[in-house]
Amino acid sequence: MGGLVVKKAYMMALLDTKYKRVSDCIASGAVIFLGTPHRGSESATSVHRILSATIGSKAFVQELMRNSSTLTAINEDFRHYAADLSIWSFHETQPTTFAPGKSAIVVERSSAILEYENEISSHIDADHHTICKFESREDPGYTTLKNLLAHVIQSTTERSGELNPLPEAVQKRETYSASVAPGQLTSKQLSQILGYEDSSEEDLLFQRDSRAVYDSCSWICEKEAYQQWREPDNLPKVQYLWLKGQPGTGKSVLMSSVVDQLQDDNQLCVYYFFRENSAAKRTTRSFLLSTLAQMVACLPEFYNHLAEMDKDHAKIQSMSTRLLWQKLFLGTLFMIKQPQPWFWVIDGLDEAERPSEIISLIGRIQNNTKSQIKIIIASRAGMELERDFQKLNLGAALQQEVLQPADTKADMIAYASQQLELLPFDEDEREEIISLVVEKSQGIFLWLKLALEEILATAHTKDGIYEALEAMPMEMTDLYEQIVDGMSKSLRPASKPLAKAILQYTVCSIRPLKSTELQTVLEPQFGRLINLNYTINQTCPHLVKMEETTSIVNPIHSTLREFLLQGTHSEFAVDEADGHQSLFKIFVGTSMKKWDDCLAHINVGKEGEVCKSLESRRIQHGERVGAIKIDTAGDRLVTGGSKFILVWDIKTGEVVVRLLNRSEARCQALAFHPHNKKLVSVSADNISVWDLKRRDRRKMRISKPGGESQRRHRGAPWGVSIDSECQRVALAYKGWPLEVWDIDTGKLLTTFPTRNPLNACFNPSGHEVYSVNEDGTITRFWLNEGQPHGSDTNTRTQTLTCNANGTLIAGADGDGCIRIFSSDSFELLYSMDKYDEPVTAMAFNPAGDRLYDIRASDCNIWVPEVLLINVRDNESSSEESETIRLPITTSLESARAIHEITVITTDKAGDFVCCGKSNGRISIYDTKTGKELQEIYKHERVHVSAVVWSSDAQGQLIASGDTSGRIMIVSLRQLTPKSWACQVRVDFRLDRWVDGGVRQLIFNDDGTRLLVSAQNTSSLWKIPDGSMLGERRILGKKGDPAWVTHPHNRHQLVMIGPDVAGLYGWEDFEELTTPQQGIQLIQDQVHLGNPWQLQDDYLRARVHVTQDKRHFVTTVSAPSRRSSSAKVSFWPVSGFGEGHTHVQELYNLNDVHIHSLAGVYQNRAVFLDGDLWVCTMAAQSDNERTEEGLGLHFYVSTDWLNTSEEEPSIVTPVGDFVYAKRGKLVVVQRGMKCKQDLKSNSPSLF
The missing domain is CATH 1.10.10 (Arc Repressor Mutant, subunit A)
Structure with missing residues (x-):
């Protein structure tokens, strides 16, 4: 490794006069290489051997590959500089030990020898470690090197200090220094004055070495924009050329080629390469100083000016960037007229510290110089640079060129061909590889270079090459x-x-x-x-x-x-x-053809937990809350129970006032005084007025004339309403007239003759009160008269509220229908027929443009048009103006149009599902769109409780049953991809009334038998004559059993109940297990958590078979959907056979809160957990449930849930999750393939 560094350092020393003495000393002496890998390594393994034997970093692995671009460039350049050197090269002869039993030669002789004419090569009997580390002075290797060093020293001394001349390449670089006249600045003096040492030439050499092939980048000369920029006219049309390209496309190498072209044409050229990874080279100051140093080299007259400035102590190195530009460029350099144009080459402008500052400076050059200056810039595209250039308003003087992959394709092919020339493949295969590599590069030259290096290191098979191309280089x-x-x-x-x-x-x-x-x-x-x-x-x-x-x-x-x-x-x-x-x-949704006026729907779930995505503040009162109220400003909230009344700060969620409810009766109503100074509470027969500042209480007991016995007899009021001014309270008692009491005096003001009032509400005007009777009649009373003034007996209203300005009243009945009336005439303005759930509470918002209702654990927010028009009318009209009358408008999704889907089944392929509805209709839906394709037949207007689609090859039979015990079997014939012809084959009713109706239907494989399961009994029927072949009563604990065809014997039926199973024949319903005993289901009561208890008296079972037919997946739950968790168990199919008396549960999901079991996908049970995440559990053969077996897929919005007891859901054979939503289907296509992180999304699973 050190030898490679020495070669590069020597070449750099030759190019920099600062290190001239160093290069001269080396040139006069010699270079000795000890085990230097000049040509790299044969393979990646050898590279790692080199790194293990040295202290190199793994970051250099790619550079040490045989024939890598870095090594090739160093060797190619060094060959020109080494002609006058004395070179000795030594290679190792012994393998280096890396680990016990593992050793190899690290640097082979072929790589350690340069094979130059002026090189002497030999060997040292050592490995890669000991080739330069000797045990003693007697070591042969030590002796060899000592003698060689003595010889080199003697030879150098004999030359009497005469230095070898510099190589020709370096002499050319020294020309301008040799031409400096006496008194002018030297390069060293210039660096001292500027306080900056220009290294632009090193950057140019680096990019030049990175050039793929000799004539690469020549395509730029064919670009029209480049040709216009090169034109040396006195008034050039194109002064600026901006080349834009993606990262890694070779822009810097291209700019080095432009520099070479300009220099070859003897043009005045300066250049600068901005670098992201060099803080010093990113600054505007560094750019200006480098440009200044290069221009000074070509302007001898400017040397004297700088020398004078230095003598006058005008320190350039202490000038600000702006002053440097103004004084040296605008004030001096640009005032010197040159006959030739200047060409500035700027690379990586986007990597500059402040690109906008540089653009601002160079954009105004032409108006401030006596010479022509043409500037070419290369950078990545970016809107900020675009805006900076637009501010200059350069017009035709600026040309832009976007670099395309097609521009560099020829260079890429040439480079790839050069690098892969020696690949051990035939010509066609090599061309195929080259074409593939270039195509996959997508114009990114950096990726191409890295990919080729990886191919050269792993080019043993074509598959290996393809694998290398899929990896991402570091x-x-x-x-x-x-x-x-x-x-x-x-x-x-x-x-x-x-x-x-x-x-x-x-x-x-x-x-x-x-x-x-x-x-x-x-x-x-x-x-x-x-x-x-x-x-x-x-x-x-x-x-x-x-x-x-x-x-x-x-x-x-x-x-x-x-x-x-x-x-x-x-x-x-x-x-x-x-x-x-x-x-x-974003893409999931339901096929809603119409929209109603429901703005939002919030479901807080079975446990009453607020939907977290909409939660603003959560409070904990500590006991059951009987009343709640918020003040008009929205800052305070009061909650009342049997023991305490708490006032909360809504912003912080903290209790600001704590009051003791001494009446020890449930708080029924609360209200803030308009100025929030007082609080009124009503509990049974007590009215309390609290002063919130002094925390004292004034209590009044409601004492109806007639004696203590009457007061006790009528009990607590059914409904309590406090007016907006906290002056009066209306009390509705069963069997008594409606009473209005004065809060300040505690006296009865008046009574109104009503029939069993349920509730009442005051008109905010203060003059009227509305009463709701048990028969649904709404009556309006004047407070000062006590006589009714208008009523409506056509409603079944149970809950009533009035808006803030007193113009509208809204009522809701037990079926969930909401109606809005005019408060003065009871004219029906709007009706919203929606759900089956009754409304338990209603309220308008203060602005009057929203209506809220509570149904069980659901909250709905309504925005009908009548509310918006009423608000606009009150804002724009006088106080005497009447409410605008609208025709009665029914919600587009009315209750009469919504028929709940109660049961779902799928065809064998999973392309369609068949659904039964609450109105007795049977329809087929498309799983691709979720749309209803066709209603194929119908029962009477009764609840369809079971449906099955035959699984034979033709899939031509559908059977359905309803809550009245009626069974219908129809044959289907598909006419088109989305329509069927239907014919009723069998239509019969069970002999006696069955509580709950039909629970399950199953066809045998050939469609000649139908099993009908009802409460406590199951029967087998023959098709097509409709005769009953037998009847069986459920074994074990009461409930609905689950039936399934035995996966290992298609002629047998398996019945699985909550605690016992049975085996029966499909042919005649013969019992194949011990009569009245069956197969006992041994429950695992310990495995993974607390045992699941069968606490309900009546349970329902369901069963599914895994795809491999090895396991039954069963679920047992109570009929009510609001009960506790369902129990999911896994059983071995092999345990259900003739002669078996019991079967052991493999494992269960007792420790997981199961909402419902949707079915089985492949060999995984699909279920909804307590947080309504769709999860899967792999069917395993041991008693250990692993985390890998669990799968979390996606969340089911609570708004998808039916409000009725039925929540049917299934999984189709292709993995679609199908769920019923208020008469519609939600289809999550391929939902089982969507997987999430378990612990972060559904902690209830752990």
Whole structure:
């Protein structure tokens, strides 16, 4: 390794006069190489041997490959400089030991010998370690080197200090120094004055060495824009040429070629290479000083000026950058007229510390100089640079050229052909490899270079070459890290999420997205994008590109995908699971043809937990809350229970006032005084007024005239309502008139004759009160008269509320229908017929443009048009104006149109599903679209409780059963891809009424038998005559058993109940197990957590078979969907056979909260956990459940859930997850292939 460094150092010393004495000493003496790998290593293994034997870094592995570009360049250059050197080369003869039993020659003779004419080669009897480390002075190797050094010293002394002349290449570089007249500045003096040592030539040499082949980059001369820029006219049309290209496309090498062309044509040329990884070379000052030093070399008259400035103590090195430009460039250099134009070559402008400052300086040169200065700039494209150039308003003086992959393709092919010339393949195979490599490079020269080096190191088989091309070289990672670091520094915080989203969707999409598609994906999160191409160029132009012709968005290279997904620490790294999940959330949806006025739906789940995605503040009262109220400003919230009344600060979630409810009765109503000084609470027959500042309480007992016995007899009020001014309270008692009490005096103001009032509400105007009776009648009363003034008996209202300005009242009935009336005439303005769940509470928002309702654990937010018009009317009209009357409008998704899907089954291929509904209709849906294709037949208007699609080859039978015990069997004939002809084959009803109706239906394999399972009994029926062959009662614990055809014997039926199983024949329903005993199911009560208890008296079982037919997956649960977790168990199919008396459960999911079992996909059970994540569990043959067996796939929104008890869901054979949602289907296509991280998303599984 050291020998390679010495060769490079010697060449650099020859080019720098500062180190002239060093180079002269070496040239007059000799160079001795000890085991130097001049030509690299034969293989990657040898390279690692070299690194193990030395202290080199693994970062140099690629550079030590045989015939690598770095070694080739060093050897090629050194050959020209070494002609006058005395060279001795020694190679090793013994293998180096790396580990016990492992040794090899590290540097072979062929690599250690240069084979120059002025070289003397020999060997030292040592390995790679001991070739320069000797045990003693008697070591033969030590003696050899000692004698050689003595010989070299003697030869040098005999020459009497006469130095060898410099090589011709260096002499040319020294020409201008030799021409400096006495009194003028030397190069060393110039560096001292400027305080800057110019190293631009080193940068040029580096890029020149990186050039692929001799005539590479010559294509630039054919570009029209370049030709116009080179024209030496007195008034050139094109003064600036901006070459734009993607990272790694060879822009710097191209610019070194431009410099060589200009110098070969004897043009006045200066150049500068900005470098991201060099802080010193990124500054504007460094650029100006380098340019100054190069121009001074060609302007001898300017030497004297600098010398005078130095004598006058005008320290240039202490000048600011702006003063340096003004005084030395504008004030001096540009005032010297040159007959020839100057050509400035600037590379990597985007890597400068302040590109805008440099553009601002060079953009105004032409107006401030007596000479022509033409500037060519190469950089990555970027909107900031575009804007900086636009500010200059250069017009035709600026030409722009975008470098395309086609420009460098010929260079790439030539370079690849040169590098792969010695590959051990025939010509056709080599051409194929070259074509593949160039194609995969996508115009990125850096990737091409790295890929070729990898091929040369692993070129043993074609498959090995293809594998090498799929890997991402480390240097590409460095390039990408440089780009994303730059984005982190340059992008504004508001733009970073947009940039990351573009990268995320670009690399995670299964195919390249068109610009319109990507824009559609981005706009839900970021709003409307004016121009996507502009946005890409603004946020991530160096990583993503848009094809001009196709508008397809792609990463700049395929390796970018691997880089972003491999877990880099950058803030723009992409989590693959999150990316796919984000795309999934955007594209998933249901086929809704119409929209209702429901703005939002919040479901807080079975456990009553607030939906976290909408949660603003969570409070814990500590006991059951009977009443809750928020003040008009929205700052305070009060909650009341049987023991405490707590006032909360909504912003902080802290208790600001704690009051003791001494009545020890459930708090039924709360209200804040308009100025929040007082709080009113009502509990049973007590009214309490609290002063919140002094914390004292004034309590009044509601004492109805008529004696203590009557007061106790009527109990607590059904409904309590406090007016907006906290002056009156209305109490509704069962069987008593509606009462209105004065809060301040505690006296009864008036009573209203009503029939069993349920509730009441005050009009905010203060003059009216509305009463809701048990029969659903709404009555309006004047407070000062006590007589009814209008009523509506056509409603079944149970809950009532009034808006803030008193113009509208809203009521809801027990079926969930909401109606909005005019408060003065009870004219029906709007109705919203929606769900089956009754409304338990309602409220308008303060603005009056929202209506909220509570149904069980659901909250709905409604925005009907009547509310918006009413708000506008009150804002624009006088107080006397009446509410605008609207025709009665029914919600588009009315309850009459919504019929819940109660059961789902799939065909054998998974292309279609058949659904039964609550209105008795049977329909077929397409799983590709989720749309209903055809209603094929119907029962009476009763609940369909079971449906099955025959699994024979034709799949031509469907059977369905309803809650009345009716069974229908139909034959299907498919007419078109989306339509069927249907004929009823069998239609019968079970002999007696069956509670709950039909629970399960199963066809045998040939469709000649149908098993019907009902509560406590199951029967077998013959098709097509509809005769019953037998009937069986359930064994063991009461409940609904699950039936399935035996996977190992298709002529047998398996019945699995909560605690016992049975075996029966398909032919005649003969019991094949011990009569009345069956096969006992031995439950595992210990495995993985607390045992699941069969606490309900009545249980339902379900069973599925894994694809390999080795396991049964069963679930046992209570009928109510709001009960505890279901039990999921895995059983060996082999344990269910004739003669078996018991079977042991393999394992279960007792420790996981199971919402429901959807089915089986391949050999995995598919279930919804307590957090409503769709999960899978692999069927395993041992008693250990591993984390690898669990799979987490996606989240089921609570808004997808049916509000009824049924929550049918299935998994199709192709992995589609199908779920029922209020009369519609949600189809998650290939949902089982979407996987998430277990612990971070569903901690309930652990």
